[in-house]
Amino acid sequence: MxxxxxxxxxxxxxxxxxxxxxxxxxxxxxxxxxxxxxxxxxxxxxxxxxxxxxxxxxxxxxxxxxEVTVTAPPPTPTAEAEPLPEGPTEFLTSLPETVLQLVRLDVAEDGDRVDETGAVEAWTVVYGDGSGTQVDLAAGQWADDDAASEVHDVLLQAAGEPTISGDVTVGDEVVGTYAVTPGGTAGTSVVTWRNGTAVFRATGPDQLVQDFYESFPM
Known part of the structure; x- marks a missing residue:
């Protein structure tokens, strides 16, 4: 138990x-x-x-x-510029040798314009890249602003209705006007502008000729 x-x-x-x-x-x-x-x-x-x-x-x-903005470098010329004729005037010397990727390929005196419009001097200059792309520039200088303005108005009337127009300024001063009009062939345009006593008319491919005008120093 x-x-x-x-x-x-x-x-x-x-x-x-x-x-x-x-x-x-x-x-x-x-x-x-x-x-x-x-x-x-x-x-x-x-x-x-x-x-x-x-x-x-x-x-x-x-x-x-x-944000970082990448800006492409401006186009640079690859062709060689044609030299100016002997004894160039001050006005001719002031015309640029290169504009964007275009260089001066040919320059000639425009005697007809001198006779017809009373210009002090007038020139035709061909700018190109050496591969067929080019802008043809007609440039002239008159004795005073009134004479240059009259020639400029005649050129604008002959060019037709502008697609773009505006003032040409140097600093804050308005020295003339410009206008973009259709060219004589498809895909081309004409930019006509006055800068004081000088009048210019550039003809070439649509966008290129407008870029040419924007980069032209006169």
């Missing part, structure tokens, strides 16, 4: 009072842990807010990189 000890003598025996106290102690531990977790979370949020206000750049999105 095995001797059985009373329950109150066993190692795990607890009185009803002890069990109540044990449950209360466990509940208190759980509450303390919850309070510690909540406190830690609040502390982390507070540190993040203070850091964002004090530390420059923290919590701030990086500034976007500036």
């Amino acid at each position: 095995v001797d059985q000890k009373p329950g109150y003598l066993s190692p795990g025996f607890r009185t009803p009072g002890d069990k109540v106290h044990q449950k209360k102690n466990r509940a208190a531990v759980v509450r303390r842990r919850r309070l510690l977790l909540v406190g830690a979370a609040v502390a982390i949020v507070a540190v993040a807010l203070v850091t964002a206000l004090v530390w420059p750049g923290f919590a701030r999105q990086a500034d976007p990189l500036p």
Whole structure:
């Protein structure tokens, strides 16, 4: 027969009072842990807010990189320019040797225009790239602005309705007007402009002749 000890003598025996106290102690531990977790979370949020206000750049999105515009280099001539005739006038010398990728391929005196319009001097200059693309320029100079303006008006009337027109300015001063009109053949245009006592008319491919005018220094 095995001797059985009373329950109150066993190692795990607890009185009803002890069990109540044990449950209360466990509940208190759980509450303390919850309070510690909540406190830690609040502390982390507070540190993040203070850091964002004090530390420059923290919590701030990086500034976007500036856009970079790549500009293609202007076209450069590849052909050699024709030299001016001997004893060139100041006006002829002022006409550029190159414009964009075009160079002066030929230059000749326009005696008919001198006789017909009373120009002091007049020239025809062919600008080209050496491979067949060219702009033909007629340039002349008159004794005064009124004479040049009269010739310019006659040329514009003969050219037809302009597609583009505007003022020619040197600095803030208006020294004349310009107009773009259709050329005699498809795909070509004529730009006619006056700069003081000088009048110019350039004929060539549509966009090229307009770029030529924009780049022409006179």
